[in-house]
Amino acid sequence: MTNTLEAPAPAAERSEDLKAPKQKRGADGIRTPGWLYVVMAVGLFLVVVPFIWMVVSSFKPEAEVRAIPPTWLPQDVTTENYDQLFTRLDFPTYFLNSAIVALAVTLGNVVFCSMLGYALAKLEFPGKRVLFALVLGTLMVPGVVTFVPLFVLTTNLGLTNTLPGMILPFLAGPFGVFLMRQYILGLPDELIQAARVDGAGELTIFARVIMPLCGPAVATLGVLTFLASWNNFLWPLVVATSEDKFTLPVALALYAVGQNATQYGLLLAGSVVVVIPVLVVFLLLQRFIMQGVAMTGIK
Amino acid sequence: MSRQARQPGIVDPTRRGQAVAGWILASPFVVLFLVFTAGPVLASLGMSFTDMRSTDMRTPFAVQFVGLDNYVDLVQDPLFRKVTLNTLLYLVLGVPLTMGIALAVAVGLNGLSRSRGFFRVGFYLPVVTSIVAVSVVWKYILRDEGGLLNAALGWVGIDGPAWLDSTTTALPSLVVMAAWRNFGTLMVIFLAGLQTVPREQVEAAEVDGASGWSRFRFITLPALRPVLLFGAVITGIGYLQFFEEAFVMTKGGPLDSTRSVTFFTFDQFGYGNYGYAAAASYLLFLAIVLLTFFQFRLLRTKD
């Protein structure tokens, strides 16, 4: 394929080369005003406070967590919540189950939704509009509705108490299709035309031309899907009938929430631990979200 | 869409190839979708036309077909009407607020030249913080006596109301909390979209002396249209279904002022009134369809 189709170096780097060392520019190419930092910092602080409280409080004994008014720094620093978390619960098993399910669902969604999203955005084929309407329609159906029929279906397929039973219903998510379609709509048709003129087949165009440009969308979809799947509670709860198939949120609810009293300390410690993989995924993928799609040279 | 196909009399030579490729690309999704999504969705549609209860689950076909009775009962149910109003209010207040905050933060982030990653993660944290932690802190903020907000208002001489205990302020308080909690997701999506804004145009405009605001209005916003539509649609869909915040903070009170349609449906499923609950959720579905249709009309890209 010709050189014009290789994406030029990310715009941020180019810009810095040309303009360094004088003015620092943001990703939008404009000089950053000083007041922007102040505003963002204040906003950030306000936003982050509950998270900090959650982490700090996971090191408090149960009685202090429940104290009204709530305390900030722990009066008694303790790791008892974390001790309980790792000793009472069979942590490695639950973590592994959650990881397998979340990764499978994320990968599946990224692949399948990109495929269909591209087809809906740039290709003409019979039944395209019905399909899009169906997809969009199911996006709008409240989840709680499908629950019971889905469970009966899962049982009939012999998938209860299996990890595939927790994965399959979520592999085809309408949200992902919608996201990829909207994103790909914004990519120029000329790229595809040029590739066709060069004799590339349709599927090759999808894999070699379009997908490399979808970095930000794929990263976004990946993060959001991972988050949703990792925190998914109700479905794994109902599907898993033996403890060795529980995922992390299910196990946490089991041990922390009793009939009459909730162990908030344990719940907070568990919430902190549950959040970490999501943050890791987010940190890993976020640079791709910001990856500039260079548009120059194409017009 | 291929421009060639629009010219009359000329059939796009790649049309066949496109059709084949289209279905190949679509097939994995379609199969999974039909089995695990479309099937159950249609089954519960059917359920909404019966008087099915949880106690009938073992003999699901031994229920009475009642036609539109469930729907008629719903429309006449004063509680259902109330929760519908609550939900609409939540939507009208919540979507602009959340989108506004997310867009402002995304644009702000995009304009920073350093520490972007740090800020990004920070702003995303509310989305991943457990609802338990969120609710404890926000209850503390909103408490009448000794709460942070009323304490701050007290410094400037305002006597703040009991935010979560009053039927007039409970719902708006939850809207603000929801906007705080959810803007991170939209922010991430808008950030991705901002990367498609043509930089040379922006830089050229700056050189020409255009102000930040007019750069935003005439270059950034139009380029963001598809992404904004997406953001509006998913936020609208999400907020029409709001549930979790009310469930954890106020349990639908006081006096059902924070009870949403989804909360109502959840309750009905809990009582075992499956047919009635399914009908309620399909009414919600209708509302969502209408809203989305309206939003598409408003913000559609010409394609």
Added chain:
Amino acid sequence: MNRTTITLVGLATAASLAFTACGRSDDAGAGGEEQGEAITDGKATGTIEVWAMGTEGEKLGDFVEDFEDANPDATVKVTAVPWESAHDKISTAIAAGEGPDVSLIGTTWMGEFAEAGGLMPTPEGLVDEADYFPGAWQSTEVGGTSYGVPWYVETRVLFYRKDLAKKAGWSDAPTSWDDLKQFAKDLESKGGAKYGLNLQPGQTGSWQSYLPFAWTDGATLTNEEGTEYTIDSPEMAQALDYYTSYFDDGLSMTRTLDPGELESGFADGTFGSFISGPWHTGLVEEAGLDESDYAVAPLPGKDEGMGTSFVGGGDLAVFQDSDNPESAWKFVQWLSEPEVQQDFYDEVGDLPAVQAAWESGELSTDPQLKIFGEQLGQAQSPPAVPTWEQVAASIDGLVEQASRGDLSGEDAVKQMQSDAQSIGTGL
């Protein structure tokens, strides 16, 4: 209409039409069934799958070793299930015909699951009804047939600050409604409490606070057979007026509490007294109180003596779909033996449902536990009907309105009756 729309409408219609072939037959789901056939003698065999929630679920696994020793051919497999969603899990299991052999079931869920055809009627002669606290046994009876047996119980009593009460001139707990009122007033004026008695002003679960007063006044929720609601009665209305008078007089707070607020408030003297169950002894002590600072007492009767309280807890039931019902019932029988009930109390802290288990050990000597034991002798449970959750929610909503002064006791009770009637019993 374009093709897309036509296709979609067609799909939807087809799906709905499939359901026109349905029809409900007239057999009753539950109730009116005979008790099961007596189980045979002999040891249990095979695998017995058990679901239990919360702490019970965690501890049961090890606890059953004695049963397995006595029944060498049997293995008990315990799966712990979170309380939060146990209800959904059990009901979907019943729907799909897939479930355990035995499960712990919340007392207020029995009606629904029995009606769904998920539970087996208790076999004749398995246990003697008279062995149990009457209120507990009531929770297993759906439409006149008993499904399962009570396992453990809890009931509500009056918790009060002994030290503040003394300061206010009360050396013993109040024993009548008038006394209780005065008690609360004195705790405020002389004891220094901000609220004399904490009652729940509506919202989820407030029926558990309000109904004891109604029952104490002699009100009943349904008729003898359990077929009709009898909520609209002068006793119900009077009890509700008495209940809401605490809010009117400022003796009770009108907003619902946050988690942890009750224990903290009790410990620092904001609340002089409140009504709750056995789990709160641990909570108030964790909040900083010593056993000598507070005491528990039975609920006061209307004019004198002991009032009627609410009894809840957990029942054990065997599932219709069980592959191993005989052994499952034997396991249930074993858990109901007085010594085993006592041992389980020692292990988990759940109060035994079998009365004989209270006759020795800590349950017969500890002064706090004795109060709970006393109260259990006079406690009721709500009707075990499938629609109870919904009826309870309507009661909660009306109690909330009455507590805020929006409705009089009489009007609220009338509305409760009409709501309950339209909801029906579900049987």
